[in-house]
Amino acid sequence: MKRLPLAAAFWTMCGTAAAEGAPQEAIELYVDTATRQLFAEPGPGRQRLGKFAQVTDTPAPVAATTAAPTVATATASSTAQPAVAARSASSATPATKAWYDKIGIRGYLQMRYNQEVGGDAKDLKSPGDRYIGREQGFGIRRARVVISGDVTDKMSIYIQPDFASTPTGSSTGNFAQLRDAYADLWLDKDKTYRIRAGQSKIPYGWEDLQSSQNRLALDRADALNSAVRDERDLGVFFYWTPKEIKERYAYLVKSGLKGSGDYGVFGVGVYNGQGANRPDRNDQLHSVIHFSYPFKFANGQYLEVGADAYSGRYKVTTGSATIDGRTFTPTVDAPVAGSTDRRVAAHVVYYPQPFGFQAEWTVGQGPELDVARRVVRTQSLRGGYAQVMYKFDGDYGSLMPYAKWQTYRGAAKFDTNAPKMQVDEIEAGIEWQPSNAVELAVAWANMRRTDVSTAPYRRIDGQLLRMQLQVNY
Structure with a gap:
């Protein structure tokens, strides 16, 4: 079984699935608590993460280009993925509410x-x-x-x-x-x-x-x-x-x-x-x-x-x-x-x-x-x-x-x-x-x-x- 660092493996699979452009079957993932590596089968010291399936909300080309820079930085820390998500969310400019949306x-x-x-x-x-x-x-x-x-x-x-x-x-x-x-x-x-x-x-x-x-x-x-x-x-x-x-x-x-x-x-x-x-x-x-x-x-x-x-x-x-x-x-x-x-x-x-x-x-x-x-x-x-x-x-x-x-x-x-x-x-x-x-x-x-x-x-x-x-x- 090929092993990759946690965040890199996750984003690589997501990018591959998106590139294929077809719905993917859910897969069971496990993480090694010591090395923080990701596996597709259980084993000693591995903690179950759950089942994951492809998300197709974003077109494949966009997913591939946005995922690549993330992989390079994600290998340095297991917390990089949430940080990137947080930065992406914060960078979006919220729409200004109309006055009638502020009335309760x-x-x-x-x-x-x-x-x-x-x-x-x-x-x-x-x-x-x-x-x-x-x-x-x-x-x-x-x-x-x-x-x-x-x-x-x-x-x-x-x-x-x-x-x-x-x-x-x-x-x-x-x-x-x-x-x-x-x-x-x-x-x-x-x-x-x-x-x-x-x-x-x-x-x-x-x-x-x-x-x-x-x-x-x-x-x-x-x-x-x-x-x-x-x-x-x-x-x-x-x-x-x-x-x-x-x-x-x-x-x-x-x-x-x-x-x-x-x-x-x-x-x-x-x-x-x-x-x-x-x-x-x-x-x-x-x-x-x-x-x-x-x-x-x-x-x-x-x-x-x-x-x-x-x-x-x-x-x-x-x-x-x-x-x-x-x-x-x-x-x-x-x-x-x-x-x-x-x-x-x-x-x-x-x-x-x-x-x-x-x-x-x-x-x-x-x-x-x-x-x-x-x-x-x-x-x-x-x-x-x-x-x-x-x-x-x-x-x-x-x-x-x-x-x-x-x-x-x-x-x-x-x-x-x-x-x-x-x-x-x-x-x-x-x-x-x-x-x-x-x-x-x-x-x-x-x-x-x-x-x-x-x-x-x-x-x-x-x-x-x-x-x-x-x-x-």
Whole structure:
């Protein structure tokens, strides 16, 4: 049996086969582990490589001419063949992608079920979950589709409709409604500075910025969520995120640590102030300022701290109300432009590695119904939440038990007459994520909250068993 050095023999056979121009039968090859020589039959010290057949993708003349120089250099090292392949691959110039090839589609769906287990739970109402209350069953809380990507090196788009919306006053649900529609205009090559224009999340409150796709607790805390309707509005914002911090934000989301995403280390902007999918009503803009920084310690632990503030004027919607046997429509003690609406908030998030903790607190002033005077006037507000969690990872997937406490004393400014909310709530549950595509959460909640949907705005106590199935796609 004729023997050749490994690479030379291999390329010689390939060149011969290609020159013959006919399909070749697969041949069993063996390599001598000491001499690195190639053989066509087994023997002492020879390791089986496998079966090889001619590849006819390249015309014979090209294969012969390109193989010859390679053989000369391959005899010096057994690693020459992969190196040549790597050089050939790297020398090819990739085709430039069209903008539509850079656009991605993803989304998620959430299905909810709430079961009353104590107190007056059937009479409970919560702005965070419309499937809490009487005569409820399964409900689709979210049905989101996200279309996003880089149109050019200087511009990205993000469009997100929700197909599980219920318009105010409608007796049926699952309408399509726009949630996000904005463009990021990048001001530098490293994408450190950007201007965001369109309908997007207002950078106020860490939990409000965190997607419900990533949130651990089933609903956002009322104290923060009552600031901006649907967490979104139409406006223009400037964000600054250094490259290193941008990578941290991305990791905190992709790793399953429940990050909020990249809304900048620093952000500032102006927006209408009346809420998502609603026009401005007073020809005056709200302004917001945002700061948040994720620290990374030497042991890999992440800690994020920050603060936000916004200010503007909000126009309250009033209507007839019957309280203590009296029917009236409250007046609004405010200028034509609307009531004072301003808040500040602070947050701290110790990411679950494996133990985690997060908390937020807000104070401010806003319009609130004074029942005794039958007038809506500016009053103070305060509230927040604290949450602990623990992350278990194993062959079964990811398990994350949690407990959350929240409180709020302040108005529900987006509801008719801006009634005062009194919320005290404890929720304990566990989320199981067997794969990236499926999440199942089960929780028990003890709720004491005001029904702000209709007068006389009663405060109701009740206990619920809550379940949510989420699929990501």
